[in-house]
Amino acid sequence: MFITNGVHGDIFFVAAKTGEAGRNRNISMFIVEKGTPGFQVSRALKKHGWLSSDTAELVFEDCCIPEENLLGEENRGFYALMKNLQNERIVLASQAIGEASQAIEITLDWVKQRRVFNNALWTFQAVRQRLSMLSAKVEAARAFIYNVAWRDSLGHEVTKEVSMLKALCGTLVNEVMYDCVQFHGGIGLMRESAIERMSRDARIQAIGGGATEVMLEEIAKRMG
Secondary structure, three states: EEEEOOOOOOEEEEEEEEHHHHOOOOOOEEEEOOOOOOEEEEEEOOOOOOOOEEEEEEEOOOOOOOOOEOOOOOOOOOHHHHHHHHHHHHHHHHHHHHHHHHHHHHHHHHHHHHHEEOEEHHHHHHHHHHHHHHHHHHHHHHHHHHHHHHHOOOHHHHHHHHHHHHHHHHHHHHHHHHHHHHHHHHHHOOOHHHHHHHHHHHHHHHHHOOHEEEEEHHHHHHHO
């Protein structure tokens, strides 16, 4: 479920349980090609955002694949997945901050043009200060990303910090989008505006790659 590029993919990498039933880490990775008997894309999923990226539900029913389709070591797939998740979460945090920065830039341009009660929105202290604080938060998060990415590249153990990044940036980008849509007024709700699309696309950042609540639990485990 929720497989990115599932509709158009030709080769799929599947993590499957290969150990005892129940909760365990005996997972192996397999290569499954499009057209394999017992494997099909059941439907494309309609999403709230990221409409330019296809997402699908895949079905495996009596799907048998040859032993040579094993990718990596048997029962070691869990660790390969976990290793990749650190990079994925750094990338998603970076993407979120890029989106937030662009939203602030677009909104700043808009509030300097939009006139309310015969004055540009930018002349209102509440608007200026709110955008200023959001900018400060975004820049602080950007510095945190650079630091954690650098430490990760050196091979340091940064699971806690990466989880912090994902939780922080996924939440922050949605905070930014909410205010930016608000400051756009009515046009912010219209499909013709960039900020409307950006606000929908940003919502996934607090869900995909590890939901905010999951990230906070990962942090809490490592705080003792």
